Amino acid sequence: MTVAEPSHISSRDNPLLKELRKLAHDPGAYRKAGRIWLEGDHLCRAARARGVRAAVAVFTESAWPAARPEWAGAADKTVVLADALLAAVSGLESPASMGFVLDLPAPPPIAADWPTVVLDRLQDAGNVGSILRSAAAFGFAQVIALKGTAALWSPKVLRAGMGAHFGLRLVESVGIEALDALTVPCIATSSHRGEWLHRTRLPHPCAWLMGHEGQGLSAALEARAGLQVRIVQPGGEESLNVAAAAAICLHASASTAGG
The missing domain is CATH 3.30.1330.30 (Ribosomal protein L30/S12)
Incomplete structure (x- = not known):
């Protein structure tokens, strides 16, 4: 040629x-x-x-x-x-x-039964890109960004994602009703209630719900969760950065699936 x-x-x-x-x-x-x-x-x-x-x-x-x-x-x-x-x-x-x-890739339809991460109004591009990297690393091939989340294909998210974008099915700027298409169970994270992650038998595949850096998950999204979990923090911090929490939770899911 x-x-x-x-x-x-x-x-x-x-x-x-x-x-x-x-x-x-x-x-x-x-x-x-x-x-x-x-x-x-x-x-x-x-x-x-x-x-x-x-x-x-x-x-x-x-x-x-x-x-x-x-x-x-x-x-x-x-x-x-x-x-x-x-x-x-x-x-x-x-x-x-x-x-x-x-x-720009055409918006894909939501895959009903894929391991999924749902982002609820996350504002920080670095957090969003880091979560995309964790999703790709731990086999969560679909990420759904609800309206109000940082633009997935923006330069800062692309740089933080370090290439993860190209191994993921990315659905962005959708309303919460779009999650009706999911058939996998949803899991919510919390800093103060729910089962301890390390003691919980996690369903797989599933959809992890990750909320706004300050406000957490919206009440409407949290209501969709069939399971709530929290991460043990013996050091006594009030809460974890959402990207760090996502990495821990997705690794736990991958370990469950592999075991």
């Missing part, structure tokens, strides 16, 4: 650069654009490893000669920018030398 030569961009007013600036700095811009910006070779490799083909691959002039043997043909179109232009787009303290523009 003949690989087309890359396009070279030297103007900061180029339409692609204007699009990249929006995608890199506006958490919800991808919804309107229908495209996602992945910055850095780690995320690009994670997408490529899952068979995702980029619409556009972007490289700095200094990086392209060494990158060409590996990355030529990795996208429908390749562009090369002056280093300063890509640095001006970047949302990172240390700008990367490459990135991918991907078409």
Whole structure:
């Protein structure tokens, strides 16, 4: 297959650069654009490893000669920018030398019987991305983000997810009624009531419900849970960070399933 030569961009007013600036700095811009910006070779490799083909691959002039043997043909179109232009787009303290523009995946239907994590109005992008990583690591292949949760494909969530997005079925910005499609039992976490996690026989598959950093689960969502659990904290802290709690709970589920 003949690989087309890359396009070279030297103007900061180029339409692609204007699009990249929006995608890199506006958490919800991808919804309107229908495209996602992945910055850095780690995320690009994670997408490529899952068979995702980029619409556009972007490289700095200094990086392209060494990158060409590996990355030529990795996208429908390749562009090369002056280093300063890509640095001006970047949302990172240390700008990367490459990135991918991907078409936003079509919203999938909810899989009724998959191991699932439900996110209820989580605000912190780092927490959301960390939970996606834990979900992927522990076999919870579906994540449902209710309305009010940080945008799943935003740059900060993508960076915190470290490539987990591409191994997950992601359903976002849905109302609580969408959970009617689930047939697996729901489990709620609490800092002060419920059964102790380490003593509980956990159902598998199941859906773990993870709530807002300060307010926890909404009453309506908590009412859907057939089981409530809490994590033992002998150190006496009032509560755990939601991402830490999710990792503990999902690991416990994976251990139950494996045992």
